[in-house]
Amino acid sequence: MYPITKREKLADKIYLMDVKAPRVARYCEPGQFVIVKIDETGERIPLTICDYDRTEGTITIVFQIVGASTERMAGLKEGDAFQDFVGPLGCASDLVHKETEELKKKKILFIAGGVGTAPVYPQVKWLHEHGVDCDVIMGARNKELLILEDAMRDVATNLYVATDDGSYGFHGTGTAQLKELYDKGIRYDHCVAIGPMIMMKFVCILTKELGIPTIVSMNPIMVDGTGMCGACRLLVGDEVKFACVDGPEFDGHLVDFDQAIKRQSQYKTEEGRAMLKLQEGDTHHGGCGNCE
């Protein structure tokens, strides 16, 4: 069992937890992910590592309620435990393997969308600890859904906040914020974008146009997370890649986002039904004509 040592609600439907998992905390690096399973009947849920404490042996995860298992996870309290917690999985971010001196010469920008702010944080923190400057654009639908703003402000050189509805900071998407910065004459030569697939797609369209190499972190459907099932396969530059072992980070200008977005919806109906059943009891049996 993997006990929860801290639990915090960050925003509507978004939760942060510190989980005791010494083996994971000993070897993990920014960019990697874990798979958690709440109990016997739960799904295996992949989550990118948000922070880690090697001495305490804890891993910080942030998740949003999207289905039955995450809904039940949100109900866990401090002192409760996950039945299973495995990792670190996937490859570490490219940045952590580069020479610090080389990184210091670059103008690096992170664009974080929604819950994607969580996996961006350890990378920015890592760069900050190694004396490397980087800017961060954080986007969310509205002010209430912004997470980790203070933590990010502590480690980012410049932090730009954008909300779709203009309730806080720049009025518009993270992509629009980048365009505005570019128009003001601010230049970057490396970008890391992490967030919903649709957001990463549009960031990549713009950065391709602006000639900024861009890394994205893909979060497709997974089962085992060790390369065994192939559910997480993506087309990257016409090659089939497994996000769990080849990724999760890829060259965003080569990823086939349209296909990845479609594959994301593979189980939509099934997940939705499981969620409805949890919230409303067994009210949905299909056959109404409104779903498959």
Place this chain on the structure above:
Amino acid sequence: MDVLKKVPVREQEPLVRAANFDEVCLGYDEAEAVEEAARCLNCKNAQCVKGCPVSIDIPAFVSQIKEEKFEEAYQTISRSSALPAVCGRVCPQESQCEGRCIRGIKGDPVSIGKLERFAADWARSRGITPEAPEQKNGHKVAVIGSGPAGLTCAGDLAKMGYDVTIFEALHEAGGVLIYGIPEFRLPKQEVVAAEVENVKALGVKIETNVVIGQSVTIDELMEKEGFEAVFIGSGAGLPRFMGIPGEQALGVFSANEYLTRNNLMKAFLEGYDTPIKAGKKVIVVGGGNVAMDAARTAKRLGAEVHIVYRRSEAELPARVEEVHHAKEEGILFDLLQNPTEILVDEDGRVRGARVIRMELGEPDESGRRSPVEVPGSEYEIEADTVIMSLGTSPNPLISSTTSGLDTNRRKCIVASEEDGATSKAGVFAGGDAVTGAATVILAMGAGKAAAKGIDNYLKNTRTGS
């Protein structure tokens, strides 16, 4: 009683079982087992034992069953096999022990597999476990993977007194016995979990949720965690796809994914969160045991299922019994055919497949006649789900993170067939990680050989030679 005929084993009716996940084969009762055991000729130079990869003393346990000494029969088997209830169910006996049975020359061979299963089930239902190990010797050995190779190797080492820890990447021990082979062939709680418990009863520790090569490396296990030897039984690895257009469409799955969702994650059971797309009309591409498992699973989830295989029935790599069961349950076999494209609708979902007819040409390097496309014979079939069951290629996680561990051209770990030794001192390997996808019992044979190899290696290291 006709001594040339084996005692028939009771099974669930095909049409009934095609709609449930309960075990197909019901096994022998005591009277049936004794009657079948009496058919054994008790050969002096027993051929059956030579056909068994773990060299079970078959004539001995069969005659013990004949004499109704069922517990003794179980202990006889347990001395050679850590997983008798599993092997009695999933071994390809027709090409091993039973294939060499003298009775089989004129008539049916003795049903050795069903007798093995009987002895194991009899013991389990009475809470009888294998004989406990001698004293511990305090030497630590790590076993990677809790599938058939790992469990066997760990069990044998524990019996020799070693302090064994198994590291398992998934959340449940059993490897392919848990995620791959379906409930209706191998009940998970009743059989697999019970046999894993027996291995633990020998003193073996199992740490789940540890991915070697990610959570910790072999080098670290040996240098920092005090393991003096390591056995790699990590299994087959990454699923293969065909590389044809449309394979990324919604509704195309690897057999590994389909089976893992259903078996490990129990998607077929009410109350489990993991979803599965059952499919209404399913094509399974491939002809091995895994293809049969995927097909029969889809059938039980309510689909019409076609197996599309590029050679003819004689070349199907699956066990005869599996093919026979699949046919009885209404699986349709589209033989000498091969998909050339997965057809996709405007939403990106599978709507069918374009398939070409094949004919058999000259034998290839495997000795099987190689299939050749018949020009102009392409046609379309409708389907909403395609399951690719084309085998696997090795997972590089371990080989790429262990210093000095050699792999071959196919990226499999190179290990001696005799004792499992690899190019790295103290590291042994066996099972699918070495051979590529094969059978449960071959992996067990390799685990057994490696346990002896590790014991010899550590004894030599200790005496300083």
